[in-house]
Amino acid sequence: MNKGYKESSSFRDPSGFLFWENGKLLRQINSGYKEDYDHLVRSGLYEKLVTKELLIPHKELAEHTGISEGCYKVIEPQLIDFISYAYEWSFNQLKDAALVTLRIQNLALKHGMILKDASAYNIQFYKGKPILIDTLSFEKYQENSPWIAYRQFVQHFLAPLALMSYCDIRLNSMLKNHLDGIPLEMASRLLPWHTKLNLGLILHIHTHSLAQKKYQASSAALVKPELSRKRMEALIKSLWQLIHKLKVREKDSEWVDYYTFTNYTPSSFDQKKTIIHGVIQDIKPSFVWDIGANTGEFTQLVSRLGIPCIAFDIDHLAVDRHYVQLKKHNLTNTLPLVLDITNPSPAIGWANNERMNLEMRKKPDLIMALALIHHLAISNNIPFEQIASYLGRLSDKLIIEFVPKEDSQVQLLLTSRKDVFPDYSKDSFLRCFKEVFHKIDALEIDDSTRTIFFMQK
Amino acid sequence: MLLDFPLNPAVIAYIDPGTGSIILQAVVGAIAGIAIAAKFYWHRVQKIFGFRKKSDIDELDED
Numbered sequence: 261m262n263k264g265y266k267e268s269s270s271f272r273d274p275s276g277f278l279f280w281e282n283g284k285l286l287r288q289i290n291s292g293y294k295e296d297y298d299h300l301v302r303s304g305l306y307e308k309l310v311t312k313e314l315l316i317p318h319k320e321l322a323e324h325t326g327i328s329e330g331c332y333k334v335i336e337p338q339l340i341d342f343i344s345y346a347y348e349w350s351f352n353q354l355k356d357a358a359l360v361t362l363r364i365q366n367l368a369l370k371h372g373m374i375l376k377d378a379s380a381y382n383i384q385f386y387k388g389k390p391i392l393i394d395t396l397s398f399e400k401y402q403e404n405s406p407w408i409a410y411r412q413f414v415q416h417f418l419a420p421l422a423l424m425s426y427c428d429i430r431l432n433s434m435l436k437n438h439l440d441g442i443p444l445e446m447a448s449r450l451l452p453w454h455t456k457l458n459l460g461l462i463l464h465i466h467t468h469s470l471a472q473k474k475y476q477a478s479s480a481a482l483v484k485p486e487l488s489r490k491r492m493e494a495l496i497k498s499l500w501q502l503i504h505k506l507k508v509r510e511k512d513s514e515w516v517d518y519y520t521f522t523n524y525t526p527s528s529f530d531q532k533k534t535i536i537h538g539v540i541q542d543i544k545p546s547f548v549w550d551i552g553a554n555t556g557e558f559t560q561l562v563s564r565l566g567i568p569c570i571a572f573d574i575d576h577l578a579v580d581r582h583y584v585q586l587k588k589h590n591l592t593n594t595l596p597l598v599l600d601i602t603n604p605s606p607a608i609g610w611a612n613n614e615r616m617n618l619e620m621r622k623k624p625d626l627i628m629a630l631a632l633i634h635h636l637a638i639s640n641n642i643p644f645e646q647i648a649s650y651l652g653r654l655s656d657k658l659i660i661e662f663v664p665k666e667d668s669q670v671q672l673l674l675t676s677r678k679d680v681f682p683d684y685s686k687d688s689f690l691r692c693f694k695e696v697f698h699k700i701d702a703l704e705i706d707d708s709t710r711t712i713f714f715m716q717k
Numbered sequence: 718m719l720l721d722f723p724l725n726p727a728v729i730a731y732i733d734p735g736t737g738s739i740i741l742q743a744v745v746g747a748i749a750g751i752a753i754a755a756k757f758y759w760h761r762v763q764k765i766f767g768f769r770k771k772s773d774i775d776e777l778d779e780d
Binding site for chain 1: 730732734735737740741743744745747749750776777780
């Protein structure tokens with residue numbers, strides 16, 4: 261038996277688990293899952309799903325005997341570089357993940373299988389698209405049996421999507437508090453009354469919530485109403501049509517018009533781009549985080565050079581527009597995610613060890629923080645020392661823009677509050693950042709009071 | 718309508734399927750089946766009278 265250690269997020273499903281060995285992520289398939297795994301491969305479902313880029317490809321390690329008793333096979337799935345979670349996705353990312361799950365369920369059914377779980381955490385973004393990463397999510401379909409994962413699908417996907425569409429686009433953040441999806445009685449209560457006129461929402465959320473309440477004390481092991489294949493197909497199609505029609509309510513957000521008010525003349529805006537492009541070309545980073553990326557105007561400078569990039573922004577609508585644009589142009593090396601850098605995603609789940617916090621994930625070798633410093637220092641009262649220390653913990657290299665107090669954007673932040681920031685100056689900014697980043701180059705932009713700094717540890 | 722399903726031994730899963738969710742599926746499956754069939758015939762009628770030109774095929778059907 262080989263040595264390795266189990267991945268902390270992989271323990272619920274008795275069919276197998278993920279483990280790390282010599283820096284590689286492998287999956288042990290237990291003997292109890294043999295029949296289902298063999299059917300997945302022999303029925304042609306695995307190949308079909310991989311060809312359609314719906315399931316993560318893997319290779320079988322024939323010689324490997326696993327790291328615990330009862331091992332049937334060990335597989336090496338394609339590694340996902342950067343793990344993200346449903347509470348960090350924008351509306352259309354979550355919607356696409358939901359639709360992909362339904363497509364997989366539909367295809368599985370055609371191959372005599374069914375999804376035995378439908379967790380949003382089994383979906384990751386790979387080459388710009390949502391993909392199922394749990395190869396052990398399938399089991400053989402038994403005619404007339406119900407869909408075990410229906411409740412999980414509705415709680416993980418439909419309920420947050422409906423709330424984001426009908427109440428507030430930020431409501432997928434509720435998934436941070438509800439590990440197994442949003443409770444349906446809560447979703448039903450929060451949704452506006454007119455959703456009770458929508459047949460799909462009546463059935464899948466409102467009545468579903470009542471049914472859960474009515475039967476909460478009954479044992480699931482004693483219940484098996486017949487669900488014919490035709491009705492199962494209708495159930496999937498009905499969820500598909502309902503989710504397909506859900507849309508973001510377009511309203512002006514805080515940031516999406518940001519590039520209309522950049523405080524740069526067109527020529528200095530171009531110059532800013534040229535300067536940043538030059539730095540990136542010189543240092544050739546392998547992985548970049550753009551913090552405060554908005555709709556990705558500057559992220560493009562990285563992605564066009566073929567460098568993978570995570571484009572974080574606090575504004576859901578900006579992240580959503582960014583994602584939709586990337587999808588439209590088939591640009592696959594940037595992943596936009598919703599993140600408030602003043603309150604980054606925590607570690608959650610069992611023992612705070614199932615879903616990683618931001619720092620536990622793949623760190624970048626370059627961070628871009630453009631037009632961000634005044635929001636951190638003035639809107640959020642975070643001292644320069646702490647900003648420098650945190651950014652330095654995340655990356656060895658940094659491109660950061662300093663926005664001086666006389667800048668109209670900073671003045672705007674100060675209109676509604678007392679100026680308690682006597683130390684907000686370029687000198688004090690540099691003094692604090694020099695403590696962490698020892699090599700600093702200032703790159704001045706003509707006709708602008710702002711300065712771009714390239715910093716290295 | 719939700720109350721009249723026979724209770725049989727069966728469903729064993731590692732996730733909690735939720736008793737209410739299992740029972741509801743049969744009802745939703747039936748209603749959705751009728752709604753989808755009605756929609757299909759309605760679209761055909763619309764097509765005959767020239768109100769509907771575009772094909773209604775989505776990715777789910779293409780798979």
